[in-house]
Amino acid sequence: MNRIQILLQRAAKAPLYRKKFAHLKPGTVRDLRSFSAKVPPTRLEELAAETPKSAGPLSPRLCAGRGPRAIFQLEYDTQPALYVALDRADLRGYVEVLKHCWSLAGLRKGDRVAIFDYGTSPLSYLAASSFTPYLDRGAADLLGCLPVCNDGVANMSPRAVEILRYVRPRVFFIRHDCLHALAVEIERQALRLADYTQALVAAENESLLSDAERSSFEKRLGVPIYRLLRIDAAMFLAMECPRCRMLHTRRDSYFVETLPEEDDAAESPLVVTNWFAGNSPTVRYLSQVRGSLKPSGCPRGPKDLRIAV
Amino acid sequence: MKNGARRVAPDAMDRWPEERLAKFHLHKIRQLLRHVYRQLPFYRQRLARAKVDPEQVKTLGDLARIPTFSKQDVLQEIRRQGRFDFGLETIARRDPAVLCMTSGTLGSSFLYLPRKWRALRGDSLLRAYWWAGLRPGMRMLMAVPAWHSLAVQESRVIERLGVSTVVPWGTFLPRNAGNFIDAISDATPDFVSIFLPMLFAILAECRRRGAKPATVFKSVQSILAVGAPMTPRSRQQLVHELGVGDIFEGLGNPEGLTAMECASHCGHHIFVDCCFVEIIDPKSGAPLPVGQRGNVVITTLIPHGSIFLRYDTEDLGVILPGACACGRSWPRMEVYDRRANEVEIAGQRIVPYDVRICLDELPELVNLPFAVVRGETKMERLTLLMQKPASGNLEEIQARIANLLRKKPNVEAIQEWAEELPQRWKGVTVIEEKDWRRARV
Ligand SMILES: [Zn+2]
Numbered sequence: 001m002n003r004i005q006i007l008l009q010r011a012a013k014a015p016l017y018r019k020k021f022a023h024l025k026p027g028t029v030r031d032l033r034s035f036s037a038k039v040p041p042t043r044l045e046e047l048a049a050e051t052p053k054s055a056g057p058l059s060p061r062l063c064a065g066r067g068p069r070a071i072f073q074l075e076y077d078t079q080p081a082l083y084v085a086l087d088r089a090d091l092r093g094y095v096e097v098l099k100h101c102w103s104l105a106g107l108r109k110g111d112r113v114a115i116f117d118y119g120t121s122p123l124s125y126l127a128a129s130s131f132t133p134y135l136d137r138g139a140a141d142l143l144g145c146l147p148v149c150n151d152g153v154a155n156m157s158p159r160a161v162e163i164l165r166y167v168r169p170r171v172f173f174i175r176h177d178c179l180h181a182l183a184v185e186i187e188r189q190a191l192r193l194a195d196y197t198q199a200l201v202a203a204e205n206e207s208l209l210s211d212a213e214r215s216s217f218e219k220r221l222g223v224p225i226y227r228l229l230r231i232d233a234a235m236f237l238a239m240e241c242p243r244c245r246m247l248h249t250r251r252d253s254y255f256v257e258t259l260p261e262e263d264d265a266a267e268s269p270l271v272v273t274n275w276f277a278g279n280s281p282t283v284r285y286l287s288q289v290r291g292s293l294k295p296s297g298c299p300r301g302p303k304d305l306r307i308a309v
Numbered sequence: 310m311k312n313g314a315r316r317v318a319p320d321a322m323d324r325w326p327e328e329r330l331a332k333f334h335l336h337k338i339r340q341l342l343r344h345v346y347r348q349l350p351f352y353r354q355r356l357a358r359a360k361v362d363p364e365q366v367k368t369l370g371d372l373a374r375i376p377t378f379s380k381q382d383v384l385q386e387i388r389r390q391g392r393f394d395f396g397l398e399t400i401a402r403r404d405p406a407v408l409c410m411t412s413g414t415l416g417s418s419f420l421y422l423p424r425k426w427r428a429l430r431g432d433s434l435l436r437a438y439w440w441a442g443l444r445p446g447m448r449m450l451m452a453v454p455a456w457h458s459l460a461v462q463e464s465r466v467i468e469r470l471g472v473s474t475v476v477p478w479g480t481f482l483p484r485n486a487g488n489f490i491d492a493i494s495d496a497t498p499d500f501v502s503i504f505l506p507m508l509f510a511i512l513a514e515c516r517r518r519g520a521k522p523a524t525v526f527k528s529v530q531s532i533l534a535v536g537a538p539m540t541p542r543s544r545q546q547l548v549h550e551l552g553v554g555d556i557f558e559g560l561g562n563p564e565g566l567t568a569m570e571c572a573s574h575c576g577h578h579i580f581v582d583c584c585f586v587e588i589i590d591p592k593s594g595a596p597l598p599v600g601q602r603g604n605v606v607i608t609t610l611i612p613h614g615s616i617f618l619r620y621d622t623e624d625l626g627v628i629l630p631g632a633c634a635c636g637r638s639w640p641r642m643e644v645y646d647r648r649a650n651e652v653e654i655a656g657q658r659i660v661p662y663d664v665r666i667c668l669d670e671l672p673e674l675v676n677l678p679f680a681v682v683r684g685e686t687k688m689e690r691l692t693l694l695m696q697k698p699a700s701g702n703l704e705e706i707q708a709r710i711a712n713l714l715r716k717k718p719n720v721e722a723i724q725e726w727a728e729e730l731p732q733r734w735k736g737v738t739v740i741e742e743k744d745w746r747r748a749r750v
């Protein structure tokens with residue numbers, strides 16, 4: 001059996017996909033081409049609509065798992081709320097992607113790294129095994145870095161500045177909606193940010209900082225700002241490459257497609273299939289992010305999937 | 310008990326006789342002293358300045374010769390050296406670590422927490438969750454994710470017990486109360502670990518949504534609440550309103566202290582496997598006897614990561630006299646407030662908790678927000694700002710409160726009513742007179 005068939009078999013245990021894929025005849029999906037052609041994408045609204053209103057399983061795509069899990073409510077304003085459940089193996093798969101993002105951002109053994117985001121963001125909870133139950137090794141443990149987190153609330157900016165002053169992280173990850181407050185605080189304290197960190201990485205769920213915003217903040221703060229894309233419903237992470245400026249992610253972790261639209265735009269919505277999420281299978285999740293796929297071959301990650309946004 | 314549960318059930322150390330505990334403490338502290346003297350510049354300098362040779366500490370009483378230090382000293386060192394690691398932390402390169410921060414009005418300091426620290430502190434904390442009823446196979450709502458130092462310990466407890474955990478999106482601010490309600494209703498946890506102010510925010514959100522708290526908490530057997538002291542009546546009322554089996558109050562700090570209520574709810578047993586606690590006179594620095602209020606000074610017994618040896622938490626607390634009905638030998642303590650929240654009224658020193666106890670005598674006032682107004686000059690009378698209760702005769706209530714306050718803590722009081730206390734005052738029980746006057750105009 002190939003990984004597509006394994007995924008579909010697993011997904012068939014979840015109420016959402018059982019219903020959705022009922023029309024698929026056995027054997028019709030053999031490869032990625034037939035997978036894209038035959039398997040319908042899943043939208044966010046569908047995940048919300050199919051969530052049982054009361055006392056059912058937590059999520060319509062949740063598979064019965066073995067052993068204990070960490071369940072995270074997701075950052076979407078759907079009603080009902082959405083969740084993903086992750087066991088040890090899922091977390092192992094997820095953290096590999098974050099580690100990849102960290103490496104691309106230039107983090108190495110012995111570096112310090114700061115994260116200004118909610119503890120419930122994968123950026124934070126995958127950072128260290130000490131933060132999250134059942135996470136055997138976090139990105140910091142894998143790379144040998146020392147992480148420090150700050151709660152992702154804009155008015156915690158003074159504390160973020162204390163981190164910059166006294167920890168001097170090589171890279172500073174930040175929630176997009178804390179950027180402005182941090183900039184204001186840095187200006188208030190007349191700090192030269194470049195003395196304290198080498199780069200900022202702005203992250204957001206299913207959205208990205210625009211080029212205009214980025215260059216305005218870069219001008220204001222005097223350090224490069226890279227972007228990190230989270231698609232939490234698909235447990236997806238992709239990091240902007242400092243060299244080619246495209247989003248990179250691990251080919252072993254996801255299958256990414258774009259969904260062509262009628263208007264023939266250069267960029268189309270990204271569709272993500274996740275290969276590692278066993279408890280919350282993600283089969284062709286139609287995201288709200290638009291981009292276009294580019295061939296691999298960047299020297300910073302020759303095998304990586306690359307997405308231009 | 311099932312096999313899995315037996316494997317992780319806490320041992321009998323909480324029933325060790327007093328002498329055995331004292332011997333254990335002396336041994337641990339002497340070991341720690343030698344370690345900090347040899348390895349940590351912060352302590353070496355302090356001990357040298359105080360002319361204390363670690364080998365001279367031969368009894369627990371000798372410990373008092375070592376000078377205490379407080380958050381202010383820590384912040385001063387961080388600022389002076391311009392770095393988070395100023396010589397108070399044991400850093401073993403091979404042991405992966407995280408940095409956590411402590412917050413406070415003075416500023417933030419850093420805690421270097423390696424895996425070995427997490428293992429020891431987390432395994433100690435497991436006992437608290439066990440007392441509160443958490444068992445293998447259950448599902449629990451986690452109070453804090455990732456960045457908070459409690460998460461470092463709590464995640465270890467969760468792993469050791471093999472419980473599943475649910476984490477609501479965001480952080481524990483009132484505006485996220487809806488997420489907590491959703492997570493509890495959707496994930497139906499058996500056990501909830503939470504910050505007490507968040508629990509009140511959830512109740513307010515339930516009222517706003519027209520949801521019955523007991524329906525939201527239907528699956529929940531018990532709650533472990535931290536972050537603010539609860540009076541006995543406040544706890545009873547919460548248990549009733551939420552329809553849960555019981556609510557346990559834990560207290561502690563990342564520097565070393567864990568203390569936890571047992572089912573008797575008579576103070577908090579100090580988790581002496583990881584921490585040694587003293588109560589000192591804030592003026593003279595002399596250790597105070599059992600039963601007297603003073604500053605809580607802690608000494609961690611964990612030799613990894615950031616080490617706090619005779620750290621004055623500047624919390625106001627007491628070690629309670631007598632034995633607990635549960636039969637456990639670990640001493641019990643109460644922590645009332647930050648020392649900074651103490652006010653002096655006609656020579657009497659009181660904290661808002663003393664007022665809360667009186668207010669809670671009146672069913673209409675249980676858990677209702679209030680504030681103590683601190684004057685700029687010497688105060689002869691206590692000024693109380695209270696939120697109007699939904700029912701009851703205000704004049705009558707006022708007279709009853711005045712009477713109660715006259716009995717204990719023995720102060721005269723002036724009371725003012727407010728329709729609702731401004732949001733920024735909620736959870737802040739001492740406000741300065743000048744801020745109050747400004748808010749009224
Ligand atoms: Zn590249």
Ligand SMILES: [Zn+2]
Nearest residue numbers: 571573633635
């Ligand atoms: Zn007891």
